[in-house]
Amino acid sequence: MTAQRIDGKHISEVIRQEVSEQTRKLKEKGIVPGLAVVLVGEDPASKVYVGSKEKACQQMGFYSEVHRLPENTTEEQLLDLIDRLNKQGSIHGILVQLPLPAHIQEKAVIDAISVDKDVDGFHPVSTGNLVIGDDSLLPCTPAGCIELIKRTGTEISGKHAVVIGRSNIVGKPVAMLLLRENATVTICHSRTANMKELTKQADILVVAIGKANAIDSSYVKPGAVVIDVGINRLDTGKLAGDVHFDSVQEIAGHITPVPGGVGPMTITMLMQNTLIAAKRINGIKE
Numbered sequence: 001m002t003a004q005r006i007d008g009k010h011i012s013e014v015i016r017q018e019v020s021e022q023t024r025k026l027k028e029k030g031i032v033p034g035l036a037v038v039l040v041g042e043d044p045a046s047k048v049y050v051g052s053k054e055k056a057c058q059q060m061g062f063y064s065e066v067h068r069l070p071e072n073t074t075e076e077q078l079l080d081l082i083d084r085l086n087k088q089g090s091i092h093g094i095l096v097q098l099p100l101p102a103h104i105q106e107k108a109v110i111d112a113i114s115v116d117k118d119v120d121g122f123h124p125v126s127t128g129n130l131v132i133g134d135d136s137l138l139p140c141t142p143a144g145c146i147e148l149i150k151r152t153g154t155e156i157s158g159k160h161a162v163v164i165g166r167s168n169i170v171g172k173p174v175a176m177l178l179l180r181e182n183a184t185v186t187i188c189h190s191r192t193a194n195m196k197e198l199t200k201q202a203d204i205l206v207v208a209i210g211k212a213n214a215i216d217s218s219y220v221k222p223g224a225v226v227i228d229v230g231i232n233r234l235d236t237g238k239l240a241g242d243v244h245f246d247s248v249q250e251i252a253g254h255i256t257p258v259p260g261g262v263g264p265m266t267i268t269m270l271m272q273n274t275l276i277a278a279k280r281i282n283g284i285k286e
């Protein structure tokens with residue numbers, strides 16, 4: 001059996017068209033969704049991602065601002081900028097590209113972003129609302145994973161979902177979202193004993209560990225939906241996921257490629273969050 005490839009690029013395009021259309025309608029009410037992206041320093045990967053976000057905003061018809069700050073920017077200067085963006089009426093979403101330089105405390109910066117404009121979904125209040133099940137802006141990569149699973153036609157409710165990885169930006173929130181969809185959820189991590197025994201029970205397997213090609217078919221239940229969140233740049237310059245695609249494709253039911261899987265969905269969910277934030281800030285019901 002060969003798994004079906006989940007085309008994140010195509011699914012992204014479909015959702016982006018929906019977002020564009022809703023943006024067009026919102027503009028008739030005089031509201032233009034606005035996203036501010038803040039980049040500190042010269043990390044080459046971050047520059048590429050910020051460029052993609054800027055392009056996506058143009059494609060959606062959003063207003064966008066990119067603030068490119070030098071490496072030696074102080075935490076105070078960055079907090080000042082966030083304070084201004086929090087108050088700026090034309091901005092509905094604020095994203096500070098991570099990782100930040102070591103001399104800036106990530107937590108202080110994330111905490112400073114207005115919850116209403118937290119389109120990354122990283123603020124502790126957004127996280128808390130996610131856990132409680134209250135309305136919040138959902139973290140983009142986890143929301144993208146759920147969207148990809150649903151669009152395979154897979155019913156999540158009642159399934160055993162196994163997440164490998166427990167980061168605050170992917171592993172933990174994606175586990176919470178799966179739980180919210182009524183999956184039975186297991187979280188594995190670097191200290192998990194007998195990991196294969198658990199992953200081999202997974203109807204849905206989400207992999208977010210940051211190690212190239214670490215998960216081969218010996219971890220996977222036949223027919224499983226496999227979502228690969230990893231983006232690892234190899235010495236050859238090529239991108240690889242955390243999942244060994246060729247091996248797992250032989251046994252899985254559905255599998256996301258890297259590139260062209262979760263990555264494009266992350267940016268698409270950011271666009272969707274910015275649209276939702278613009279509506280909420282202006283008191284428009286969805």
Ligand SMILES: Nc1nc(=O)c2c([nH]1)NC[C@@H]1CN(c3ccc(C(=O)N[C@@H](CCC(=O)O)C(=O)O)cc3)C=[N+]21
Pocket residue numbers: 048049052095096097098099120140231239258259260261262263264266267
């Ligand atoms: N505050 C913040 N929010 C983020 O959402 C955030 C961040 N910081 N820091 C870095 C990570 C990473 N990230 C990606 C977005 C798109 C692709 C993407 O589009 N990837 C393409 C390939 C891109 C390429 O060729 O390098 C794909 O997988 O097909 C990947 C990774 C967002 N991040």
